[in-house]
Amino acid sequence: MFTTRPEISGTFGVVASTHWIVSQVAMGVLERGGNAFDAAVAGGFTLCVVEPHLCGPAGEVPILFHDAARDETRVLCGQGVAPAAATIDHFRDQGLDMVPGSGLIAAVVPGAFDAWLTLLRDHGTMDLAEVLAPAIGYALNGHPLLPGAARAIADVADALRTEWPSGAEIWLPGSMPPKGGTLFRNPILAATWQRLVAEAGTQGSREARIDRARHAWRQGFVAEAIDAFARTELMDASGERHAGLLTGEDMARWQATYEDPVIADFHGWTICKTGPWGQGPVLLQSLLLLDAMGIADIDLAGANFVHLALEAQKLAFADREAYYGDPDFAAVPMETLLSRGYALSRAALIRPDASDALRPGIVPGFEEQVARGMAQVRVATSEAAGIGIGEPTMMHLKPTLKPGDTVHLDVIDRWGNMVTATPSGGWPQSSPTVPGLGFALNTRAQMFWLEPGLPGSLAPGKRPRTTLTPTLALHQGRPALVCGTPGGDQQDQWQLVLLLRRILGGMTLQAALDLPLFHSLHFPSSFYPREAMPGVAVIEESYGDAMISELRQRGHDLRVAPAWSAGRLTAAERDADGVLHAAATPRLMQAYAVGR
DSSP states (O other): OOOSSOOEEESSEEEEESSHHHHHHHHHHHHTTOOHHHHHHHHHHHHHHHSTTTBOTTSBEEEEEEETTTTEEEEEEEOOOOOTTOOHHHHHHTTOSSOOSSSGGGOOOOOHHHHHHHHHHHHOOSOHHHHHHHHHHHHHHOEEOOHHHHHHHHHTHHHHHHTOGGGHHHHSGGGSOOOTTSEEOOHHHHHHHHHHHHHHOSSSOHHHHHHHHHHHHHTSHHHHHHHHHHTSOEEOTTSSEEOOOOOHHHHHHOOOEEEOOEEEEETTEEEEEOOTTBSTHHHHHHHHHHHHTTGGGSOTTSHHHHHHHHHHHHHHHHHHHHHOSOTTTSOOOHHHHTSHHHHHHHHTTOOSSOOOSOOOOOOTTOHHHHHHHHTTOEEOSOSTTTTSOOBSOSOSSGGGOOOBOOOOEEEEETTOOEEEEOOBBOOTTTSOBOTTTOOBOOOGGGGSBSSTTSTTBOOTTOOOOBOOOOEEEEETTEEEEEEEOOOGGGHHHHHHHHHHHHHTTOOOHHHHHHSOOEEEOOSOOSSTTOEEOTTEEEEEGGGOHHHHHHHHHTTOEEEEEOTTOSOOOEEEEEOTTSOEEEEEOOGGGTOEEEEO
């Protein structure tokens, strides 16, 4: 089958990411003798530099990995929690009925930095200085700025000048937005990382040095600077000025944690995802629903496949709205939601015509919770945000709210170690830059509800239900595949299509990525202003007029997107004989796979 680029294969190591520089940086670490964990950390920090409009060190990152030496597959949760002062009453007292989609008040504890260092300490082999060196180099000496980054900064230039001036020195060099393709530097961020390396010191074990850097971040100069800045009242998406709630104490109390993945079996494969503090189980539910519908006998290139996938995802995402939340705070009936019997009962709702109803399943004992959750659904009055990517908003002025995006990274080394991670948040378009540190805070608190009694209701110390959702899959018990994509609520929808094409269609990774994509906007968005677009789906025009016409005849309210515009999927795979593969989408002409 023709593909836009060759699928990378080899035996030494492979990397796929959403930026070609990052893929090369991670591959360079493998070449110097590092393992997949070292490479992923180096790549993760470099993503903060070369895709600054899509992720930052004060954002968040869920990581799935397989450690070949320990023969363990785990989740590392780099999703920070709500500050101690972040209560529903506080927001209500501010006259807010939703957490704004931007500004200091929407920040939770930064999770990405501590997660990356925890991964390096426990599973890597290199020192912090070694893995941070490429990111520091690009921040200090510059990198060709992505056109998308230049556009994102230009969109908020006036806001940076008037409302969030702490970032103007970095993001508006010479008082003007930088041009795409020109050399762009962030020496303040470089200095922050250099100081963290210095505070790690040279004495003691590698692990002790990494922990000293973690301490400097969580309880030292970084936490102190964030604590002081968060007290400032600044403009946010509500149209009013609010101070942040995040404190140094919040940062000191939190650290990244390990947990077992949530899994589902599908045609000889075991798919591993984060728990219901993320949206990952939606993909598992969708696979089980489609299996109950006999998807193995369906033409994956036909209209019926698109129809069934959209309808299955409507049901799975309805359950996300009704049941998913931080399991440390909310009872989530995951065993029932991922049972074959439940999938069969839910699949019976799928008809030949499209549904425009939001229909969560009813698990006994959860009836009142489901009814309360459905009462929060808001139908979109404008399609401006719905058809976008759907990550945290990029501007704090209501008339110009724009969707953002995020980044992704996959690594497999010659020993069989695997890492897949989806970093996001902490970018200068949705939060003011912290003076003296060179990065912005995240805005993940916008994913909480301010209605009590829901699994996603705001509470101090609680994780927001993130959309960040990398995937690791085992084939017949053997760790085999990692994949992911930016894209907010669409992440698991696009990954579902990739997995079905690979598992049932037998396609190569690159072939599966190159084919057209689609996704549903039927359910409430995870992001401010949290609206749903019942019955609406987006489909790439490359599916063709005949397919699009047939789907419309079946009741799907389609928005036709340009070809090569949906998703930024990357993937990597390891065969039973040790041969490695990697692939990256051609969409946006930015993602790249490398290896040998």
